[in-house]
Amino acid sequence: MEELLRQLSILWSLFHILILFILIYRSRYSLKTTMIATGICMGLLILGNVWGLARFGPGVMGKLFILTCTLPSLVFFFYMSKDRGGRFFFTFCITDTIALWIIAVTNLLDFYLHGQCVIMLVSRIVAFPLLEFFVYRYLRKPYLEVQSHVEKGWWIFALMTALYYMLLAVMSNWPTVVTDRPHDLPAMFLVLLLMPMTYLVIFFALYRQLLLFRTQQQQRELRIQMETYEAQLENQRMIRQMKHDMKAHFAALTGMLAEGRSEEAKSYLQEASDYSDELAGSKYCEDPYLNGVLTQFVARFEKLETAIEIDVSVPIIITHRVELCLILSNALENAWEASQKLPVRERFVSLQMRKKHNNLLLIRIKNHCDKRLVTREGTLPKSTKQEAGHGFGLPTMKELAARLGGEIVCYAEGGLFVVDVMVKI
Template sequence: MLIYHKTLKISVWKSVSIFLAVFAVFACVNSLSRAVNALITADLHITENELWFRTGAGIFYNLICLLFVLASWYPARHCVQTMIADENFAQTWYVFWIIPVIFIGVNLFMIPKYRSTLYTGRILQCYIVFSLVLLILLLLFYVMFLMMGGNLNRNARLQQENHFLSLQQERYENLCMAIEEARQARHDIRHHFVQLSSLAEQGDMEKIKKYLSAATGKISDYNLHFCENQAVDSVFGHYSTLAERENIPFHAMVSLPADLSIDEINLCLVFSNLLENAIQASVKTDQARRKINVEVYPHHNHLLLIHVENTFDGKIRQENNIFQSSKRSGNGIGIESVRHITDKNGGICDFTYKDGIFSAKIMLRI
């Protein structure tokens, strides 16, 4: 079981649930094979001490298992694989394991202690029917779970898309405000020149300095543009505004084209998690030390390099190379989400911290 889990790049809940799901199917098939074996050996005089599982029943068991593998190959390679690989962790995984455990327990409970029990009355016929019903019910439960899990993952993805659309709407409104402020500034510049000319004629340098200082303070320093990609630009615009509210110096050099081959939702999730963690960590430090530096640029047209650096208060909990959440007990979700998306994309990520500086380096294929 441990070796099986180590070969996968999914959570423990998913790997254990999949293992139990396959085990439950084989348990139901084993019950059917036991019934077939009882039919084959019905006319044989076998004592209770003899092995009564015959070669024919073994062949039947292996054939049924092979048929199930072949029948499940296509759905497992498509819809099941898609749901398992989805970074959205559907809550149904937390309870799914209960179903195969129950079916495994029922099949183990059905095993007759004595061979002769199956030949009492209509027990053998009932055993066959019950085994078939269990197998069919189990498969129906799996189909229902697949549909429920798929819908939950789709809903989670729609929520993410709606979230980024709201960020784009917020970004658009902020841009409109900045453009309006710039238009107003251009409109007022003639009046500023007239006032400055009047002060210059009076030779009052102190009033000129005060006037220029006041006029400069009214000019918005809102970042109008980070990159050509609208989705990523919206994310950076949102978090730069949050950083400004918390008095965190935010410096970002983002070089991204408008169109990317990588999934934009996943890319925005990476940036959102990194920037949110950076802001939360910087807020806890002294205001004089706060800073967030970001560099994003393509490399050789097929790699995207991301470097996010921020200050932190020097307190980071890490267990088994997994960062622990500072807001609750358990693993930190943000960095683990970045790891998962990076691994899924065939990239690599590295997180280091030293002397009060946390650094995240990501390489993604584009």
């Protein structure tokens, strides 16, 4: 009976290690494909390890579980994962290490309380679902956001978790199980106490990086909003000035016509028209808010000596003006930042914007960028603060586009970066 309870507790632990990892890693395949592949491959792996435990006993399998369980699952999930490098290895190692910590603690509780595997099984039945609930409820969303936006520190954290994993594995089972080595128990207790404290420090560091990223994004959005509002205020100022000037022009024309000076009135009217056009500035589209954004960025590109092509056919848009101005500003800001990093002769930006089917706005921005930047469709490049070319405003654009029921797609190859945006208006 005791051996059956032990086998059940191990089977339960292996199954929930799998669930815990699935909660916080990012697969590069669809949910259906991921679940089918994981169920088949990991199911066979779990059954194989359970058979090994029944055949050879926990003493032998405890020494071999890194070869029979850890490494095969590492290879499988590395193939399935969207992430590579330190992100993936940290996620994998921390999941396995936390699970191994629970297994070690429940083993010690059962041993010292003489539970005959009952306490071991019951405590694991309670501990793993509670951990999964906590991860799903409080950690999953911010951790996935951290994976998306935090770039630095992953390899260091992965190395720390891997060392803890090896330390727990060796101390628990080599040369025999730790309960057969009473002189090693104080060191084991210290490791079990130190590990969660270290992980709290790691998660706190990652969370601070996430907060820093959010702050930078908010500052960028506020700056762009301020620039947009300033452009709107400038438009309103010009309108007020034109209204004021128009009254003076009407008074002058009325006087000329009353005195019969029609030719002079025609000449004056032409001069007034030319002056109004000059005062109004460039007009790239009918919508005054989007036109204000374009006017501002065209001036910045011209100052940067960047060749720019604009092909815009957009009427006045009544809804979602703030979101649309933010999307356009972020896209042009990224193109401007990329142009800064290039020689003058290579700087080029192209903007196309169209309204389709009465409720869709299509935006395409192309610009030259660093030839080292290669991004496939469906992924967002890293921040420009850490990568040569693009990326800092793209998560904001993606969020804004989703808010408007649309999508953003970008890709880069051969020194050309393309952003396509489709939103409902």
